[in-house]
Amino acid sequence: MSAVLTWAADLLVIAGVAVMTLGVLGFARMPDVYNQLHAAGKTVVLGLVTLLIATAVSIDLSGAARAVLTAAFLVVTAPVSAHAVARGAVLAREPMESGEVPGRDPAGGSSEEETADANADGR
Amino acid sequence: MHDAILYAAIVWTTLLLGAAVLLLLRPRSQPGRIAALDMITLILVALLVIFAKLTDESYYLDAALALALLNFIATLAFARFSGRGRLFS
Numbered sequence: 145m146s147a148v149l150t151w152a153a154d155l156l157v158i159a160g161v162a163v164m165t166l167g168v169l170g171f172a173r174m175p176d177v178y179n180q181l182h183a184a185g186k187t188v189v190l191g192l193v194t195l196l197i198a199t200a201v202s203i204d205l206s207g208a209a210r211a212v213l214t215a216a217f218l219v220v221t222a223p224v225s226a227h228a229v230a231r232g233a234v235l236a237r238e239p240m241e242s243g244e245v246p247g248r249d250p251a252g253g254s255s256e257e258e259t260a261d262a263n264a265d266g267r
Numbered sequence: 268m269h270d271a272i273l274y275a276a277i278v279w280t281t282l283l284l285g286a287a288v289l290l291l292l293r294p295r296s297q298p299g300r301i302a303a304l305d306m307i308t309l310i311l312v313a314l315l316v317i318f319a320k321l322t323d324e325s326y327y328l329d330a331a332l333a334l335a336l337l338n339f340i341a342t343l344a345f346a347r348f349s350g351r352g353r354l355f356s
Contacts, residue, residue, distance in 0.1 A: 154272045161276050168283050172290055177298045184306040192313050199320040207325025214332045225305060225342040232350030233298035
């Protein structure tokens with residue numbers, strides 16, 4: 145059965161490298177930061193997890209434990225990294241592709257007008 | 268034959284690394300560059316993992332885990348600095 149396992153591991157390596165290629169290609173083609181984070185934070189990490197599973201299948205037990213640990217760590221921390229970068233972009237007022245800046249304005253301005261209009265409609 | 272696939276994967280991942288570095292040098296926004304740095308480090312981790320599978324030595328996976336940890340911390344630090352102008356306020 146080790147021949148089947150070897151071919152399965154090779155297939156997983158090819159799949160992992162293909163998914164990472166799609167991630168880099170997606171990063172290259174996306175117009176703004178918030179879309180690039182989809183490619184860099186999700187797709188590349190999932191390709192990497194596939195590569196780690198391919199390694200865990202075909203290496204000795206202590207190495208397989210380390211590979212699974214690295215994969216679990218990546219699955220837990222990649223969304224946190226992407227969220228931190230997105231939050232840094234919102235705080236730095238990075239515009240989206242359509243030109244508008246996400247996040248609400250600081251105190252004053254349109255939020256006060258909106259609450260005044262809502263109170264007027266309620267009465 | 269079995270090693271040829273892994274050698275091809277290493278060559279292709281090195282080409283991906285070159286492409287990612289070019290994407291970093293492309294003049295886009297600063298948070299875009301932080302995301303590109305994150306991606307470069309993940310491609311380096313992938314190189315280490317393929318090499319671990321190629322040579323059947325498990326200590327390359329230790330290096331991969333350490334690089335993934337450092338990537339996480341560095342991305343958080345860069346993003347925090349980019350968002351608020353300093354790290355600890």
